[in-house]
Amino acid sequence: MALRARALYDFRSENPGEISLREHEVLSLCSEQDIEGWLEGVNSRGDRGLFPASYVQVIRAPAAEPPPSARYANLPAGGFEPLPPPAAFKPAAQQPPQGSDDDWDDDWDDSSTVADEPGALGSSYPDYEAAGGGASGRYRLSTRSELSLGSRGGGSHPAGHPHAPGGGGGAKSSATVSRNLNRFSTFVKSGGEAFVLGEASGFVKDGDKLCVVLGPRGPEWQENPYPFQCSIEDPTKQTKFKGMKSYIAYKLVPSHTGQQVHRRYKHFDWLYGRLAEKFPVISVPHLPEKQATGRFEEDFISKRRKGLAWWMDHMCSHPVLAQCDAFQHFLTCPSTDEKAWKQGKRKAEKDEMVGANFFLTISVPTGPGASLDLQEVESQVDGFKAFTKKMDESALQLNHTANEFARKQVTGFKKEYQKVGHSFKCLSQAFELDQQAFSAGLNQAIAFTAEAYDAIGDLFADQPRQDLDPVMDLLALYQGHLANFPDIIHVQKGALTKVKESKRHVEEGKMELQKAEGIQERCNIISFATLAEINHFHKIRVRDFKSQMQHFLQQQILFFQKVTQKLEEALHKYDSV
């Protein structure tokens, strides 16, 4: 039986090799196996090509349907209401860390990678519980990337949408304070539930300790004592296998080592996967979107480099992410030392302090009055939820406006100014028919004015690259963060619910006070972490939007000054007429 899929949303092909989809349309699939999040198939108009896997739902005949493979094991049975895809941003990083990446093949330690990465293969989960030391309550299955993989494969909603499903019924089990029946709840899968219920345990090394401190604005991640930045420059096309395989490598220079390393997009992607798995209440910045075709085009490479630079800035700015081992390995391991790279990679992949155990690494302020008022926390988190929703809406709108404005400048504005230039040119040509000496100066001045307007048209067309593009890059990054927060909020809410439940159970005599206090204490830790993350978000948001608005306005001012200068040059031509 031919594989088929149904389009969940409209998709407009934008590059050669892609095909367009119409919502509800049924397609034939060439393979169920996606390549970097893209599937190949034939649409109802007979066009064959690529389309995003997240835009379709594979159709399985009920009788012939195989038992769900482990890859899709986390899928909710019913699926969520499909939501419209985000207009401008498809966070690529929520794609699974699969073998192949930006050059469509895996020419770099793939024999190990594919086997090592959880969730990357259609096999069953590796034996993490054994690897993790046998502690019964340990959860390493739940990662954000697996969630996305599941959602995407099942077509429940496009990856990266801020209104993530999160299993609405989360922690509403009314019975005892025990495991949530909904195994697909983010709260469960993140390890948050296990941690709150006291089922997580592990040996936390000093180096793993993450401190939340009380700052003037409430809980904050302790600042990185050794702050650094990292530049991303010189994307270079490199080849392997005698030129058979090509890829782009970026030069990274972290300021704290000064040693340059070269990394490919696939390395970024691998790192993202590790971090997203490890940190349940931290918003790991999304990577710039993937692109199946045109990967070697200059525009795309330059855009990706800028996107990666933004990403890097947010990584370095985050006290927890910046100091995490996997990131440091990524920044510092010499590109030439393949062995060291693999070692660090394996170490990161075997990190035990992920999910539920991550919470064990968090230290919060102690002592009298250091415990958070949970009602107050709930109200703050609700406020933040409303904030993210509004910010997401306005970011979407601003992105749309900026996009349209850029398009208008490149097309309409340019055309209008150049039409004025052309008309002046015609006028000067007509005037040249009068060959008297006394009118030659005017004719030249008008011809110069014509050129000035032509140049102004070009200035308009070039300008969006200087000012609007960076605004859109920033918005894309923030839309990624905003897409992360529903899950983070969900974990915190799940913990709060457990506290309420436990209090009720104590009142009903069904639970020992001590156990309930333990739950409250651990919820306190999650709340501290969540509020620290929220505060961090606001801090970088204000920093980023301030600097981006300044940059935008500076560029706009420069632009209008250039226009004015062109006009002034033209005006002076009339002085000698």
Added chain:
Amino acid sequence: MALRARALYDFRSENPGEISLREHEVLSLCSEQDIEGWLEGVNSRGDRGLFPASYVQVIRAPAAEPPPSARYANLPAGGFEPLPPPAAFKPAAQQPPQGSDDDWDDDWDDSSTVADEPGALGSSYPDYEAAGGGASGRYRLSTRSELSLGSRGGGSHPAGHPHAPGGGGGAKSSATVSRNLNRFSTFVKSGGEAFVLGEASGFVKDGDKLCVVLGPRGPEWQENPYPFQCSIEDPTKQTKFKGMKSYIAYKLVPSHTGQQVHRRYKHFDWLYGRLAEKFPVISVPHLPEKQATGRFEEDFISKRRKGLAWWMDHMCSHPVLAQCDAFQHFLTCPSTDEKAWKQGKRKAEKDEMVGANFFLTISVPTGPGASLDLQEVESQVDGFKAFTKKMDESALQLNHTANEFARKQVTGFKKEYQKVGHSFKCLSQAFELDQQAFSAGLNQAIAFTAEAYDAIGDLFADQPRQDLDPVMDLLALYQGHLANFPDIIHVQKGALTKVKESKRHVEEGKMELQKAEGIQERCNIISFATLAEINHFHKIRVRDFKSQMQHFLQQQILFFQKVTQKLEEALHKYDSV
């Protein structure tokens, strides 16, 4: 039988009271009598209202057709090939000086005006030959305004189009050098033919003398020894008959008297008619267009005032027009002295030095070498003809572009910038949900930026009034001049043809040498006048376009500086964030 007319061109109604026409559409006319160049009728869609008389041709059933009234007596039998109407400019001044004008009634000395003005009534021509002194060769019938009247009434072509018909066959009679058989030739009607053939005679007073001198660029009108300007300000609505009748009066202050007078559009219109009749080879500037509705709207009044100011500037700049009696009467006669006004008006209307006699008033350089090389003149005039054609095309295009550019700024540009402003506003409102003190500064700065973009949108919308409107005003004035030149060139060409004919006749022994020399001498006068007029045109053209381009660029620079300033103000708001 109901009066009917056929639309010659599309007409789009732009004001209340007007109706739209489609080319070839048949309309019912309420009356054949136009009001200021507008007819009232019902179109094929049943809409009743006004439309320009020049856009339709009255349909006359062959049997029922009355003999052409005297008003249409000058109409060519066949009519000319209809030309498309000029896109942007309908020179109103070619309308007949009818009784009613810009207030739809005639509340000012109409008992005399209507009777006094030739061609204004549907009656026969007044007995000018008698009044003119009985010289057999005198022509007072032919005036530009009558030509237009005929053309308009007969629907041959819209008034004011630069490619005026001019009776292509002009002076091609192959028989003897005698009267042209085509009585509708401009050459004939202007009096040019009669003058060249030596049939014009009259007593030229010293004050009537017009000198053409040889300047560095060839023949030039002798400069006005007492140059002056005249301001047109303060259009004021005035009423008569206890408020029953309203009109707009403009305050004129000529610099050579310093005495203000008040004139209405109808006075300008009367003056225009006199001048167009009097000066066959001078391009009398056209008045700004008439408008049937909305005459009291501020925008229209302000536009008309500017148009009249341009017109006045060209009148004062012309050595011949500036000094002519009718114009001086118009400028200096006290508005309150109705008797003096009427006297001057009658005097102007009885002026004998019009048409053929006008040429008698021209003095040209004499002596050895002062006679023009007629071949050289022909080549110069041909060159000018090509020039006017090209300039007309480019003026039309520039006018169209300017119009479109203005429209885009008022609509699209404004909208785009205000959409950006709106999106910034939404963003600042979203950010305000985060009520922390440290983000308040950013929110305010973004809100301020939003307002700046909103204001920039308004600046774009307001700008065309400052820079493009004056360009279009200037173009309209020049399109009027360009529409005048075909007739002027035609007169000169007719004279040249007569010279060639006479030479041939002398060779064939059919004409006395002396007579031929007389023809050549008079043709020399016409050529001097034509070249002087062409030179004057170039002189004011270079002056006007230089100053208008400078004004345009200065305004554009001011505009972009204002935009830059807005943005700088916005940028500074981020300093304290």
